[in-house]
Amino acid sequence: MLSNKNNLVFLFLICFFFSFDTDKNFYLSVPAGFPKPEIPAENKLSKVKIDLGKKLFFDPLLSRDSSVSCASCHIPKYAYTDGLRTAEGIKKRTVTRNTPTLTNIVYNKNFLRDGVNPSLEEQALVPIHEKNEFDFHVLLLTERLKKNPAYLDLFQKAFGAIPTPKLITQSIASFERTLISGNSRYDQFYFQNNSAALSTSEINGMELFKKLNCVKCHSGFNFSNGQIVNNGLYENYQDMGKMRVTLNENDNGCFKVPTLRNIEVTGPYMHNGSLESLEEVIEHYSKGGMNHKNKHDWIKPFEISQSEKEDLVSFLKCLTDSSFITNY
Ligand code: HEC
Ligand code: HEC
Structure with a gap:
């Protein structure tokens, strides 16, 4: 009896490790x-x-x-x-x-x-x-x-x-870790060699994204260089960002550069959701942000036409991966 029981336990253990292993x-x-x-x-x-x-x-x-x-x-x-x-x-x-x-x-x-x-x-x-x-x-x-x-x-x-x-x-x-998104129209155009995936306006927007320095911080396949920087949102930050923890004045107003993937559906924007739309975001950057001693050098005023603004927004919107937001 005893040995039968032991055999059973043994069998159970084997099955157990087996199912684990597969x-x-x-x-x-x-x-x-x-x-x-x-x-x-x-x-x-x-x-x-x-x-x-x-x-x-x-x-x-x-x-x-x-x-x-x-x-x-x-x-x-x-x-x-x-x-x-x-x-x-x-x-x-x-x-x-x-x-x-x-x-x-x-x-x-x-x-x-x-x-x-x-x-x-x-x-x-x-x-x-x-x-x-x-x-x-x-x-x-x-x-x-x-x-x-x-x-x-x-x-x-x-x-x-x-x-x-x-x-x-x-x-x-x-x-x-499984929440991976890489099948937007941008990906189809850029990584999957489908030149028809983007419109002329979106391609213009992509060029502006490079020309206006956006790509320096929102860089690489995931549109983020991973840095924690000040993008000039305020002259006086209520939320001190990284300084909250480091207590170092140089970290005042410093936040992580977020990915821009799926940005069309993730508004409102910034750490406190203070910007309602992508148009407002572009408005913020075009003014070169607010004056703050920690503001990054790459944030500088620029002038673009209304149709260029629309191109930039349409480029940002081609980063939406509809399969990612519908299949889960
Ligand atoms: C110096 C680095 C830097 C540059 C250059 C830069 N950004 Fe950003 N961007 C940031 C940081 C940091 C944040 C987050 C700020 C916060 O959380 O308050 C951000 C936030 C954003 C957001 C909101 C993301 C979200 O999830 O809330 C958008 C959209 C955006 N940037 C677009 C752009 C565009 C378009 C340009 C070019 C005109 C640009 N950025 C240039 C650093 C940068
Ligand atoms: C009440 C709304 C809320 C709930 C509930 C919530 N989160 Fe969040 N989550 C946030 C906010 C707001 C932040 C940003 C907080 C900050 O920066 O201090 C965040 C940040 C995060 C981040 C960091 C993202 C990044 O870019 O660094 C992860 C990961 C995360 N949450 C996962 C989770 C998980 C897992 C749960 C459940 C156990 C959860 N959250 C529950 C609102 C929420």
């Missing part, structure tokens, strides 16, 4: 022209982990009163933003910043509008604890998940373990 090698599909994303060695991707992270991302159970989820603010059809000037969390409490897109977040090296958070795993803890977002605690969330049979099963499948704070953040980060 899932080990999960690869992200990388669009043409994009580099291979770096995945941290301590949090390799797997299909079951990503599925679990996705379920958590869309589940209001993560907030104290189970009313809001990550997806309440990071809504797929707005490229994981919310259409609001500044975000709204639990009990309609307002957050001071505008919700950033999660488009191609796997390529980011630093997180938050001011880039002070070093990893996606750690970033996932922020909204859970913020009073104006989930107003909860990761230890309480862990206890809640441990009482939930569906989650117990999923954590078992993904990690062979019960829920822990580390595994919660690892699975959410894994899901976020």
